[in-house]
Amino acid sequence: MSLTDNIEADGFDLKALLDPEAAGEVIRVMQICNACRYCEGFCAVFPAMTRRRQFDEGDVGYLANLCHNCGACYHACQYAPPHEFGVNVPQALAAARNDSYSAYAWPAPLAGLFRCNGLFVTLGVSAGLAITVGLMLAMIAPQLFWGIHLGEGAFYRIMPHTMMAAVPLAISTFVVVSFIMGWRRYWRHTGAKWGGFPDLVDAVKASATLRHLGGDTSSGILSGPGCPTGDDGSSNARRIYHQLTMYGFLLCFAATSVGTIYHYGFGREAPYGYFELPVVLGTVGGIILCIGTAGLFVEKRRLHPAVRHDEGLGMDYAFIVSLFFVSFTGLLLLAVRETSFMGVTLAIHLGVVYGFFLILPFSKFVHGLYRFAALIASAGEARRS
Template identity: 40%
Template sequence: MCGQILGPGYLSGIGLTIAGVFGRIAGREAAALAGPAVLTAQRPALADRIAPSAPPPEDPLANARRTMNLCNTCGFCSGLCDVFPAAQLRQGLRDGDLRHLAHLCHDCRSCHADCQYTLPHELAINVPAALAEVRAQDYAGPLPRQAAGPRSAVWLFLFCLFAPVLGTLLLVPPQVLFAPQAGAGAFYRVIPHPVMAAGAALAFAGAGMVLAVRVWRHWRRSGGPATRHSPATLFRALTDAATLRNLGHGAPGCEDRQGRVSPIRRRAHHLAAYGFGLTFLATLAGAWLHSRGQVAPYPVGSLPVLLGAIGGLAMLAGLALLERRSRSADQAPASARMLAEDRFARAQLAVVAGSGLLLLALRETPVMGLMLALHLGSVLGFALLLPFGKLSHGGWRFAALLRHAGERAARRPRPGQADKSDAPGE
């Protein structure tokens, strides 16, 4: 009865507390029996007592396995999010299990604030950082270590950003490039529509295929408990992804600094993500109008322009809030590698959104051609880097949420199954 009310984590914490009290009493009795020499012995310095006995393993999977094994033993954080109940179902913690847990983690960091084994404890548990390192390793995938870091990605993004600008300067006559353009087809007088359409289709189709294959291989390797999938589990995973339930949906929010709890991260993420969704819908609306014979650029009051403008502004607002929250949050549970990945991902999205809004504002001025090339370059860089960076986390996380929903469904009895099992045998 107590276990159902308090949960296994709190019962484990109570048990550890009682064990610690009796252990201290037993230690004092043993010291008294050993004599005064033990009682007067010099205790080690504080720095020696709080230093970890051994540094965490450099291998992200080994460190995550060490961390989650200790979490499974403790169980105190089992009610915080989906990660800890899922870990308790995976006693072996194979590499696929750890990767699943890493992508199921939303980096809320509340567990770090609640954990009694973080530094200065000698176990030095840091669940958010350990799982973030595994995610970063998965994002990079087969890329060499020198090419997998944010620095290489920055150079590639800058090349994609400015190469179309340079190509436009070299290939488009100045009297066309710098002439104020207005009316239907103004964009295509600078960069032909077949070039735009073919470049975007090849970049996004290739990136989407690579990401889909990588997520599918991750799904096959994840393993774990039995799953039972249905439209209901798909709806549950979509709902969890859309509402960011593991970032405090329906609760006060995530730990920020010095015990403060705030929903700002979830709200900022919603602004950025749904703003990006609106810009995608703007692209689809523009393609639909183009198929009906209406050629871009479209009027300010048209659906593509309204969706794109609102989405771009929402993206910039959400990204600014995420950056502010990242700089003010407690850095102890953070992974330095993932912090760099996060910052670069926000910069990418900000350049895409900002260049699109500038193109809208300057589309009837002499700099429209250069702004068009710059915006297309930012979209190209976004697409090429999508399968191997933080911006791919949506696919990985949805796969983890879908598997977790299937595992939960498999643990529930089917309708009528309990009645059949209770029926007397013949």
Template identity: 40%
Template sequence: MFKVKSPPPPLFQRGEKEKPLFTDKEHEKPPFEKGGLGGFEARRVLNICNVCGYCNGFCDVFDAAQRRPALTAADLAHLAHLCHGCRNCLYSCQYAPPHEFAINVPRTLTQMRQHSDAAHIWPPAFAGAFRHSAMTTLLLTSGATALLLGLIWLLEPNPNVRGFYRVLSLPLMVWLAVIPLSWSALALAIGWRRYWRFTRPNAALVTWRILWLALQDVVLMRNLRGGGHGCNDIDERFSHLRRRLHQGLLAGLGLSFAATLTAMFYHHALGWNAPYSIASIPVLLGTSGGIAIAFATTGLLALQWRGDLTPTTRSARTANSTVLLLLWAVATSGLALLIGRESAAMALLLALHLGVVIALFALLPYSKLVHAGYRIIALVIERIER
């Protein structure tokens, strides 16, 4: 049976600044030096967990930590990304605050994860954009939307075409999306490659079976099951809501991607130009995906702000909320554009939607979204070792 305690008191009061996790100055070293991602507090907490062993079975983190008694910098980075923030360990821990050991694994690994993500940003000069993701998102979204509004105002409408292409040509829209997306793909590939080389086990062999099992872990979100009882999404009560909302978000993104691929096939292979009818496959897929994303992000935002702050940090919650709001804006602006595509407001709606989409593409390596690749790598490594 699982032992459940009352939620521990907050570690800091309103208005009080968060205390940094890393007290040994190791975070000031270059990220790939030996120990450059370490921290005395992270090692202290996980060493106690390795001795205790009570939370083994909640998720993969604790079994993986026991296989890593040295808790090197690479070990800590791996464990931080393997942690899904389930929070069961905090509410079940007999050494959680106000105990003098003050064990808070979710918060410790959250700070470790934030530090690791920033350390693997490429180029490193852009790490500040990640640390201040809310301001970066606001500036990029505003700038991209203003650029599109300016282009629509400057360019003459083309009366010979229908729909969106009347105000912005297809090649122009494609290039506006391809440029930031290409840069982001390069930055993500470099960052993820560095992380893989930093955390991979010696003689790691990745097979198709390993990839298939890791993909199942991603889709089923096994580490958000809390050992079967669910996670502590808001407080000490068990729930599967956050896992289901994440799965809904993943499904919505998949449907939206499928809609884009289908529209590309219609345009390039069949010669059918947009806009497509409401009953067409691209519109049905895109509408379903947009509704799923909007619903899931709304639910996750509600959980974010209703939940106890003790297992996380204000900076992490801000980063999470920022990317959820951006995804919500992409989904809702797309749905609004679908509804108003034949109205006089079409040009404005198009600028708003493309503006947030361009910002999303540009922010893929410099927002919370970057964690998706690191987490998949962590799950692959876990499958290799099991």
């Protein structure tokens, strides 16, 4: 059975994936915006809007995932409340976007679980896994668990490498399949078209610089006005913290990859020295990931109430908090790895990491997936028009 067959077997209706109220509000607002167009320089949403005369549900999914919720268009809007048109683009798109995450999620039944209670579920899963891993290890061999292990292969005296690697392998297989299914749903729902390599390059550039979260599409990461904090100020803090988070995550991912190559390619087992590549990548990545996620947490709270989508906040916080703990426990492990706390710290770190990856397809992580897909589509549209 191919993946496409699976989608059909899923039986989802491409025309009615989103909450009709959320999608309807986006369509109402876009029809007003499309007759105004003053905001066309802010981000990719408005140029994409002007390429359409009418909006269907697929367009809603597309535009919602192009929006970064910076709020610039709200504070610039001549039709924002108390005007009787009551236009609030970031709020309308946030509601639809939040809804789209569960609409595109695969397998669908699990999506509902995370829609309502993201924070609780994320932390619950991570904590549960950490305790399970810890208990298992402690019970199997308590003297090893609380012992001090030094030198190559130290970690694997507590937990065999095959086991430590088999769990994430199983999880990542699930995650990758889930991502592919979600991506395909998104792609078909929005009617996106693959325009070729240049679109991909443009999407990578837009992601690398977070071009559309500066309040000015043509500005650099530090020269843009940033996200408004109201009609009386703006700040680039969110853009900076987001990039610290993203690059921190990528560095940690690189650290793991390099470690894997060391292990299988050169037969060298962890832990590695403090100045070896996997540890340097992981340490630098972990530190900026901690700073980035902590900063994003604060910035989320500081979002202007008019543009903040409160229902989606649980999911946002869950992702930020669990990502913080992934990096924080990793750094902690580095600090205590030559003491008798290595076992318990390792168990917690692995539990948090496993939990984080297991719920990846149902967490805020997917915003990157659909945003990236939307950026590819938007680059293609812009090039063809």
